[in-house]
Amino acid sequence: MDSKNIDRLWPHIHWLIVLAQQGSFTSAARRLAVSKAAMSQRMAELERAAGVPLILRTTRSVRLTDAGQRLVEDTRDAYARIAHSFADVRDLSDVPAGLLRITAPVAFSRQQLVARLPEFLRRYPKIRVELDMRDSLVSLASEGFDLALRHVESPPDTDVARVLCRTRTLLVASPAYLAAQGTPQEPAQLVEHWHLHYPRQQGAAHWVFERVDSRRRGKQVTVPVQPRFVANNSEVLRDMACAGLGIALLPNFSAQHAVRQGGLVEILPQWRPVGTFGRTIFALRPYTHRTPRNVRVLLDYLLEAFADGFDADSASAS
Secondary structure, X not given: OOHHHHHXXXXXXXXXXXXXXXXXXXXXXXXXXXXXXXXXXXHHHHHHHHOOOOEEEOOOOEEEOHHHHHHHHHHHHHHHHHHHHHHHHHOOOOOOOEEEEEEEOHHHHHXXXXXXXXXXXXXXXOEEEEEEEOOOOOOHHHHOOOEEEEEEOOOOOOEEEEEEEEOOEEEEEOHHHHHHHOOOOOHHHHHXXXXXXXXXXXXXXXXXXXXXXXXXXXXXXXXXOOEEEEOOOHHHHHHHHHOXXXXXXXXXXXXXXXXXXXXXXXXXXXXEEXXXXXXXXXXXXXXXXXXXXXXXHXXXXXXXXXXXXXXXXXXXXX
């Protein structure tokens, strides 16, 4: 094959690399912002030019042949260097610009992140933001995200992590519920109440608490719960608690507004919930030899925007 025809295939090979990362035509097409049909057509063209099958297609998955895998492994680093070089050149501009792809949990995005993004976009008008709201952890490099915000106990060691802010988990209920059912004074009394539960652990549902008092720290109490309502979204649980349907464990970024407005009351403040939610919001970025300028300015902005955490606005914060 002459060099002119090979040059024509450079984009095809890049698309094959993305397909290998994503594992499906649908995900790869979404990552490249093209149609699935265009993705399939370009891969077919590449296979015809190569003269050997590169992709094994089934009804459920896509994987590469040995030839396809070898082509990806031999060219992947070169394309990564091209991307890094282009980012270096783009950063020579005085004004940060370009697309930023962010992934963050659904409830945190809706309740905290989205409210802070308009000021960032006004400050940097040449930056575009694509926000993917999901609670599942993803591979930043393979999915093409520039930054991830994660509410976890500890960050994955595959990415560069910065602490955005600390969080607390609050045990809350509405004043109306407590007036009708009574306010528990000890964790053991929670078994007599209605529970609104976030399903984290396997097996029987339970809540774990430890004393806040430093002299008694380390003593833990496990309370079995029989949830009246279960949801894997803290915003939904907050709304159910505000409706008077039971007691909920919520991260303070979900509970803060309702507590401040009097719709929820923190109970058992002398006990700290353990294990339901993380105690830190992390900002994660992929390992690279340099951080693109638009990522740097976003990270700096978020560190400033979340510097005070969430307890400053909570009337019941201890």
